[in-house]
Amino acid sequence: MMTRVTGIVAAAILISIASPSAQEPGGRGRGAGGRGNQPEFPTELQWSTNEETKRRVANAMKIGGSDMQAQAKMFCTATGPQRMALARQAAGLPPMPNVVVEPTRVFDNMYWIGMTSQNVWAITTSDGIIMLDTMNSEAEAREVIVPGLKKVGLDPAQIKYIIVGHGHPGQSDHTGGALYLQKTYGAKVIMNPIDAKLVLPTQRADRPLAVPDIDASHGQKLTLGDTTLTLVHIPGHTPGTMGVIVPVKVRGESKAVIVLAATQMPTRESLIQFEKVFNDFAKPAKVEASLNMHANGVQSDLEFLEQIRKNPNGPNPYLYGPAKFSRWMDIMIECGRGRLAALGIATS
Numbered sequence: 001m002m003t004r005v006t007g008i009v010a011a012a013i014l015i016s017i018a019s020p021s022a023q024e025p026g027g028r029g030r031g032a033g034g035r036g037n038q039p040e041f042p043t044e045l046q047w048s049t050n051e052e053t054k055r056r057v058a059n060a061m062k063i064g065g066s067d068m069q070a071q072a073k074m075f076c077t078a079t080g081p082q083r084m085a086l087a088r089q090a091a092g093l094p095p096m097p098n099v100v101v102e103p104t105r106v107f108d109n110m111y112w113i114g115m116t117s118q119n120v121w122a123i124t125t126s127d128g129i130i131m132l133d134t135m136n137s138e139a140e141a142r143e144v145i146v147p148g149l150k151k152v153g154l155d156p157a158q159i160k161y162i163i164v165g166h167g168h169p170g171q172s173d174h175t176g177g178a179l180y181l182q183k184t185y186g187a188k189v190i191m192n193p194i195d196a197k198l199v200l201p202t203q204r205a206d207r208p209l210a211v212p213d214i215d216a217s218h219g220q221k222l223t224l225g226d227t228t229l230t231l232v233h234i235p236g237h238t239p240g241t242m243g244v245i246v247p248v249k250v251r252g253e254s255k256a257v258i259v260l261a262a263t264q265m266p267t268r269e270s271l272i273q274f275e276k277v278f279n280d281f282a283k284p285a286k287v288e289a290s291l292n293m294h295a296n297g298v299q300s301d302l303e304f305l306e307q308i309r310k311n312p313n314g315p316n317p318y319l320y321g322p323a324k325f326s327r328w329m330d331i332m333i334e335c336g337r338g339r340l341a342a343l344g345i346a347t348s
């Protein structure tokens with residue numbers, strides 16, 4: 001799908017309009033994620049008429065208080081938050097052009113690099129770079145990730161580890177660039193073997209995938225130089241989806257963020273696991289922001305990035321503070337319970 005660079009539009013280079021990843025399985029709706037006949041989302045009727053669902057939604061709004069009504073409304077829907085491409089599709093809007101966004105230093109040690117469809121995060125340490133996800137393909141790795149790193153003054157040869165958060169069989173939107181970075185720079189690829197075993201046999205001939213060097217597991221610590229990340233298992237979007245808790249610096253001050261590759265919790269087991277990750281890992285680590293690999297999935301990333309680029313010393317829009325972010329996670333869980341209840345699944 002990679003076409004040649006066609007022109008410069010403001011700060012963005014138009015690379016490709018048609019994004020097959022807009023049809024990402026697991027975000028599309030009922031049954032689309034290969035989970036057999038099990039519905040992923042309740043119908044609007046189930047959602048709006050179930051008594052427990054109504055109670056859960058009311059409680060989520062209450063947790064939202066005066067400062068997070070918009071977030072509570074976004075999470076408490078029959079589908080939960082949807083990727084921008086899918087949300088636009090559902091609303092009958094034309095697809096947004098898939099363009100390269102100006103690479104952005106979001107925290108002292110963490111950079112956003114990518115396109116409007118998907119992105120990677122580069123974490124700098126005293127001993128090299130850890131990259132989270134790899135975009136779609138070798139072409140995107142070569143033409144977007146590598147130049148993006150160079151543009152913010154980073155050396156791609158310093159990529160030591162790549163954590164691939166999840167993968168979809170037959171699709172490469174997070175996994176496709178890994179092989180190029182692995183073979184070009186010797187970066188070690190880390191991925192949950194549950195997803196690796198599903199995606200490797202179905203890889204497309206034109207998008208060869210990396211065989212992971214290291215298996216990712218729940219609670220695993222990854223240390224490079226002065227930085228230790230914590231990997232957490234958050235199944236739901238795919239069976240092997242991994243989140244990553246990252247210590248970041250903001251003008252020298254230590255903070256913690258969580259990278260949530262996906263926020264779907266369509267089964268009781270996945271909801272319980274998210275709850276454990278939030279309560280046992282994120283809250284004790286005083287996590288105060290969520291980041292992801294698809295811009296505008298759960299928050300206005302494209303606006304946030306622009307705001308940071310315009311005013312790098314101003315308040316960072318990603319950072320909620322630990323107390324507010326703790327409520328944000330509680331809202332997400334309560335809305336997840338509302339969806340399960342609407343499907344007739346016990347929530348406690």
Ligand SMILES: [Zn+2]
Pocket residue numbers: 024026166168237262
């Ligand atoms: Zn996905």
